[in-house]
Amino acid sequence: MCAASSEQRFVHDAVLLQETVAAVLGVKSLPKCTDDAPQPSLQMSGIYVDATFGRGGHSRLLLSHLSDDATLVVFDKDPTAIAVAQELAASDSRVKVVHDSFATLTDSLAALGIDQVDGLMADLGISSPQIDDGSRGFSFMRDGAVDMRMDTSRGQSVAEWLEQVDDETLANVLYEFGEERHSRRIARAIKQMDSYESTLELAEVIKTAHPNWQRGKHPATQSFQAMRIFINNELGDVDDFLAQSIPILKAGGQLAVISFHSLEDRRIKQFLQRHSKGQYPEDDNLPMPPKRPRYFGKPKRVGPSKSEISGNPRARSAWLRLATRSDVEYQQAASQD
Numbered sequence: 001m002c003a004a005s006s007e008q009r010f011v012h013d014a015v016l017l018q019e020t021v022a023a024v025l026g027v028k029s030l031p032k033c034t035d036d037a038p039q040p041s042l043q044m045s046g047i048y049v050d051a052t053f054g055r056g057g058h059s060r061l062l063l064s065h066l067s068d069d070a071t072l073v074v075f076d077k078d079p080t081a082i083a084v085a086q087e088l089a090a091s092d093s094r095v096k097v098v099h100d101s102f103a104t105l106t107d108s109l110a111a112l113g114i115d116q117v118d119g120l121m122a123d124l125g126i127s128s129p130q131i132d133d134g135s136r137g138f139s140f141m142r143d144g145a146v147d148m149r150m151d152t153s154r155g156q157s158v159a160e161w162l163e164q165v166d167d168e169t170l171a172n173v174l175y176e177f178g179e180e181r182h183s184r185r186i187a188r189a190i191k192q193m194d195s196y197e198s199t200l201e202l203a204e205v206i207k208t209a210h211p212n213w214q215r216g217k218h219p220a221t222q223s224f225q226a227m228r229i230f231i232n233n234e235l236g237d238v239d240d241f242l243a244q245s246i247p248i249l250k251a252g253g254q255l256a257v258i259s260f261h262s263l264e265d266r267r268i269k270q271f272l273q274r275h276s277k278g279q280y281p282e283d284d285n286l287p288m289p290p291k292r293p294r295y296f297g298k299p300k301r302v303g304p305s306k307s308e309i310s311g312n313p314r315a316r317s318a319w320l321r322l323a324t325r326s327d328v329e330y331q332q333a334a335s336q337d
């Protein structure tokens with residue numbers, strides 16, 4: 001019998017798990033377990049980063065394919081995720097833990113004496129434990145404080161922000177980060193609330209204000225997504241992370257990023273297009289467009305299989321984008337996008 005792999009015992013919801021770990025290791029697929037080799041390992045050396053540790057599903061599978069002299073640096077903003085990562089690091093000296101945003105990639109790695117890595121992976125957004133814990137404020141189905149911070153040790157909660165934001169700014173956030181077409185009407189209703197103490201109350205106000213309910217979708221879905229993305233600066237962090245991936249990855253190093261909504265996926269796609277094809281939209285109107293560096297080989301996109309979606313409905317909106325760093329040397333000027 002093949003032994004249960006560690007990721008199956010610890011995490012049930014890691015999305016595109018095999019595909020992402022294979023990509024970050026630069027192999028087509030991971031070896032399958034057999035009765036003769038119940039826990040096959042590629043024994044790869046090198047330095048790798050899991051930018052979004054969560055509960056460590058991807059990290060644990062990656063570690064099982066790394067040699068004893070390899071290093072895995074894991075990031076997370078969330079103190080609860082970091083506590084789990086520290087437990088793992090206590091029993092595995094290959095693991096180094098950073099409690100910070102992956103937007104600090106270069107500086108945080110430099111503090112560990114690392115200037116380049118062999119592989120970078122990120123599984124964006126929030127984890128199931130964050131959604132399931134009503135007290136974190138991410139869910140419109142469970143009551144809790146209107147918080148929504150990934151890093152509860154710093155920064156402003158959504159409730160604090162709602163107290164002082166004006167209607168127009170709130171409407172713009174709902175529109176920009178939630179693609180909510182009824183943003184103005186919803187913003188007005190939210191600003192008429194006396195206090196922001198309960199996620200269920202907030203969800204109810206949004207529901208009442210929303211004129212166009214869709215079957216099978218809570219009317220607060222997009223507004224909650226927007227406030228969460230805004231308060232955690234999710235898109236800004238992704239842009240910073242991607243820009244830093246160019247100098248941080250060694251030639252031949254792998255980038256693998258999973259996203260769950262189009263706002264993120266579009267950014268990753270455009271970043272990889274820009275830096276693999278050398279296509280810069282700002283060059284479009286130039287009579288003689290400059291020759292741009294191609295920092296990545298041809299990117300690929302991988303989606304979940306039907307069987308993964310049926311076992312884990314959260315996987316249905318996931319896309320994995322991956323690319324290999326070329327040997328084109330990084331030039332400072334080109335990274336300022």
Ligand SMILES: C[S@@+](CC[C@H](N)C(=O)[O-])C[C@H]1O[C@@H](n2cnc3c(N)ncnc32)[C@H](O)[C@@H]1O
Pocket residue numbers: 011013014015051052053054055056057058059075076077078081100101102103123124125126127128150234237238
């Ligand atoms: C989808 S979960 C990752 C799940 C993980 N791959 C696993 O298998 O358990 C995303 C995690 O990334 C963290 N996160 C999101 N944005 C972050 C950022 N900018 N910097 C660091 N961590 C971040 C969240 O706190 C959350 O724990």
